[in-house]
Amino acid sequence: MNNRFITTLNIYKAAALLLFLLLSFQAFAQQPQINAGIDSSSIKIGEQIIFSIEVETDSTDLVVFPEGQTFDPMEMVESLGADTTTVEDRFRLLKKYSLTQFDSGVYTIPQQKIIIQNREYLTDSFRVEVADVQVDTTRQKMYPIKPAVDVPKPFSIPNWVWWLLAVLALFGIAFYFFKRRKKRKEAEPELPPYEQAMFELKQLDNSSLLQDREIKEYYSQLTFIVRKYLDRKIYDRALESTTSDLIAYLELKKEAGDLSLKDKSIDNLQQLLKRGDLAKFANSRPDVITAKSDRTKVEHLIKDIRQVVPEPTEEELMQDENYRREKLLKRRKKMIIAVAGGVLILAIVVIAILVNTKGFNFVKDSVFGNETRELLEGDWIKSEYGTPTVTITTPEVLVRKTVERDDELQEMLLGSETFDSGTLESNLYILLITGPVNPQGDFDLEKAVDGIYENLESQGARNIIMKEEEFTTINNSKGIKVFGTFDLENPITGGPIKKEYAILNFGENGGFQQIMVVFDEDDDYAVEILQRVENSIELKNQAN
DSSP: OHHHHHHHHHHHHHHHHHHHHHHHHHHHHHSOEEEEEESOSEEETTOEEEEEEEEEEETTOOEEOOOSSOSTTSEEEEEOOOEEEEETTEEEEEEEEEEEOSSOEEEEEOOOEEEETTEEEEOOOEEEEEEOOOOOTTTSOOOOOOOOOOOOOOOOOOHHHHHHHHHHHHHHHHHHHHHHHHHHHHHSOOOOHHHHHHHHHHHHHHSSTTTTTOHHHHHHHHHHHHHHHHHHHTOTTTTTSOHHHHHHHHHHHHHTTSOOOOHHHHHHHHHHHHHHHHHHHSOOOOOHHHHHHHHHHHHHHHHHHHHHSOOOOHHHHHHSHHHHHHHHHHHHHHHHHHHHHHHHHHHHHHHHHHHHHTOHHHHHHHHHOOHHHHHHHSOOEEEEETTTTEEEEESSOOEEEOOOOOHHHHHHBSOOEEEEESOTTSSEEEEEEEEEBOTTSOOOHHHHHHTHHHHHHHTTOEEEEEEEEEEEOTTOOEEEEEEEEEEEEOTTTOOEEEEEEEEEEEOOTTEEEEEEEEEETTOHHHHHHHHHHHHHOBOOOTTO
């Protein structure tokens, strides 16, 4: 009985222990796993290391990585985006930081705090050694201090030119609004001939010309009103005709039966026009009573003409081909103005959106074009050049040319071939030199690189800034990259043209190879071209 009880108790204990282990394993498996590391523990001044943090946790957990300068004494250059991968039902996040230091010494990267679901976790600390850059002064060519030179002042537009342009712009704006107002007045729809004449006579009555004894101006306006009415109703040259010609035309129309106007009306018109001519051109001054009488005669004459020449109906006007054409042109003009206005507004909205999202330079380059952008987005050419062979991909094919090399480089080479595209002053210049090394000479890649400064100066470069670093091609050929900036004189303005350059130098396959790319400073498209050119360089082994 006791043995059976003991056996049963042991079974329960074993089951409880197994259950505890299973629960502990499951709890451990659900805990976040954090790993941190650096890609190098020893760097030179200014070089960068990558600090990586890898977190594996549940897909529903919120993970907060360190931000800001938490790596002091190391300086964070860039916080790279986090990469996420899925492992079964869990997420694996990889966050990278680029760090550097500009003073030599031994530094410790402190523990970094990571927050997962409001719980804090700490990474390991890491030790980094920053070494000085060794400079071999015995091999570095020294240059004498150059004397001070007078730098010519760059071309600048005088202030008075800007003031003149501002005044001209104001005059232009004023003239534009004046012409616009004048066109609007001319475009205002005119009343029918009779109503227009009655309206102008009423305006003449309301004026103070008679009270001020402005008889000449009064008769000028009175005769113009009657001539204008006749011009619109009977004779389309009434405004520019002389008095005798106009009266002769009316009498001719009356005799032909085309105008049933009374002789008295024509006589009154003739007397009025002659009196107006004398008042305007002979300084005659009719009295006020005569002027008022002539004004009444004009009104009666206009009414008489209205009776004998009725206003045309809309149907009659539509039968007139000129009238129909004029209405059609007005309708088309309105439609064109409306469409053009809509297109202009749409273009302004689109340009504003593009400037907001893409930036002003993108819009400017898209509208007006950009030479280096066209080269970047065009068809590139991959080709092999010279011996030893250099394979490179460029926006334009490199053309063979003859270039004089300095004596020191010529002694080290049996000969060289040169290929280029563009010019040093253009937006983009690419130069390629390759040639076999003289086996009897003392070839040294460092000596070949030393001549770059003098070579640039000989081509007109000034204020040269040079930096140097190692470079490796895609097929693991090692070389020296010299890069920096310099100024060229603008042949038009005399001012400086800011240039950036990169010169890649190799001593592979028993030869010397040099690739130079020069472009305008702050040209982002040219920087992309340089990167593509660098990534395409291949120095094939001659044995293959």
